[in-house]
Amino acid sequence: xxxxxxxxxxxxxxxxxxxxxxxxxxxxxxxxxxxxxxxxxxxxxxxxxxxxxxxxxxxxxxxxxxxxxxxxxxxxxxxxxxxxxxxxxxxxxxxxxxxxxxxxxxxxxxxxxxxxxxxxxxxxxxxxxxxxxxxxxxxxxxxxxxxxxxxxxxxxxxxxxxxxxxxxxxxxx
Amino acid sequence: xxxxxxxxxxxxxxxxxxxxxxxxxxxxxxxxxxxxxxxxxxxxxxxxxxxxxxxxxxxxxxxxxxxxxxxxxxxxxxxxxxxxxxxxxxxxxxxxxxxxxxxxxxxxxxxxxxxxxxxxxxxxxxxxxxxxxxxxxxxxxxxxxxxxxxxxxxxxxxxxxxxxxxxxxxxxxxxxxxxxxxx
Numbered sequence: 001x002x003x004x005x006x007x008x009x010x011x012x013x014x015x016x017x018x019x020x021x022x023x024x025x026x027x028x029x030x031x032x033x034x035x036x037x038x039x040x041x042x043x044x045x046x047x048x049x050x051x052x053x054x055x056x057x058x059x060x061x062x063x064x065x066x067x068x069x070x071x072x073x074x075x076x077x078x079x080x081x082x083x084x085x086x087x088x089x090x091x092x093x094x095x096x097x098x099x100x101x102x103x104x105x106x107x108x109x110x111x112x113x114x115x116x117x118x119x120x121x122x123x124x125x126x127x128x129x130x131x132x133x134x135x136x137x138x139x140x141x142x143x144x145x146x147x148x149x150x151x152x153x154x155x156x157x158x159x160x161x162x163x164x165x166x167x168x169x170x171x172x173x
Numbered sequence: 174x175x176x177x178x179x180x181x182x183x184x185x186x187x188x189x190x191x192x193x194x195x196x197x198x199x200x201x202x203x204x205x206x207x208x209x210x211x212x213x214x215x216x217x218x219x220x221x222x223x224x225x226x227x228x229x230x231x232x233x234x235x236x237x238x239x240x241x242x243x244x245x246x247x248x249x250x251x252x253x254x255x256x257x258x259x260x261x262x263x264x265x266x267x268x269x270x271x272x273x274x275x276x277x278x279x280x281x282x283x284x285x286x287x288x289x290x291x292x293x294x295x296x297x298x299x300x301x302x303x304x305x306x307x308x309x310x311x312x313x314x315x316x317x318x319x320x321x322x323x324x325x326x327x328x329x330x331x332x333x334x335x336x337x338x339x340x341x342x343x344x345x346x347x348x349x350x351x352x353x354x355x356x
Binding site: 018021022025026033034048050056058059060076079081112114115118126127128134139149150151164171 | 176178179180182183186187188190191193196197199200201202204205206207208266267268270271272273274275276277280345348351352
């Protein structure tokens with residue numbers, strides 16, 4: 001009887017945790033979306049990565065104790081998954097307009113010119129640079145960026161200056 | 174575009190919002206496209222090898238083969254299955270650390286270890302099959318040539334697998350290097 005109770009209690013607890021998790025992810029899904037768009041060139045790959053990230057977030061959710069900001073945790077797992085997951089190299093395609101309209105039956109969203117120029121430039125950076133600049137653009141301070149990436153605060157500063165200069169050139173290309 | 178414009182563009186990106194139901198589906202491993210392939214391969218291999226371990230004795234005259242050949246085949250089969258499962262566990266959890274650098278470094282260590290085990294165990298498995306099927310054969314020149322052919326095929330498979338592992342390891346090493354300040 002006691003085992004039945006424990007089993008029921010665990011099920012309820014898991015159910016409760018899942019609801020809480022889904023609420024958190026639903027409210028912060030733009031972070032995952034941006035990371036996917038930055039790390040993958042086409043919508044199909046972005047969609048696959050999105051699913052991969054949500055799964056990894058769910059797996060690491062029990063260890064998220066709420067000591068750090070939700071956005072820090074989300075970025076750490078999302079960036080980590082994007083960098084570590086192995087995939088075959090695809091040719092880099094920067095212009096979304098080149099895709100046939102019926103290639104991706106996913107919902108299309110209006111993309112502003114600035115937004116497209118930004119992501120086009122970001123995709124040309126290396127993976128570590130993408131991680132650092134995305135955190136900076138999200139308004140994380142140097143200490144937070146250092147904690148998420150594993151770089152020292154001074155290295156974050158040096159790297160950021162280099163990336164900003166690189167990005168300026170890439171955007172105005 | 175100035176940096177403030179970049180920040181604004183980043184922070185106000187238009188997204189196609191996913192529903193809670195869609196997100197819930199993504200928490201299930203069965204719905205993951207990349208892991209699905211690895212899982213299907215794992216399940217097929219485990220079922221196939223387990224079945225083989227049950228039928229090989231009757232179908233391939235295990236009783237007429239020496240004990241060492243039987244033991245070698247069974248132990249390499251078992252090792253192969255264990256390695257498959259360990260590999261699956263390592264690959265599906267790339268996140269393991271408090272920050273990106275540590276996590277990728279730890280993933281690299283796991284993948285390196287896995288690559289060594291996988292290559293050695295695959296080689297052992299191939300050798301154990303050859304030993305099992307040739308242990309009571311009287312070799313003629315023709316049979317020797319076939320055996321050489323099989324060994325060459327086995328080595329080619331192992332080398333192509335090693336080169337795939339190397340590519341993955343190289344990619345992870347590059348990621349770690351990118352986090353160094355001198356890069």
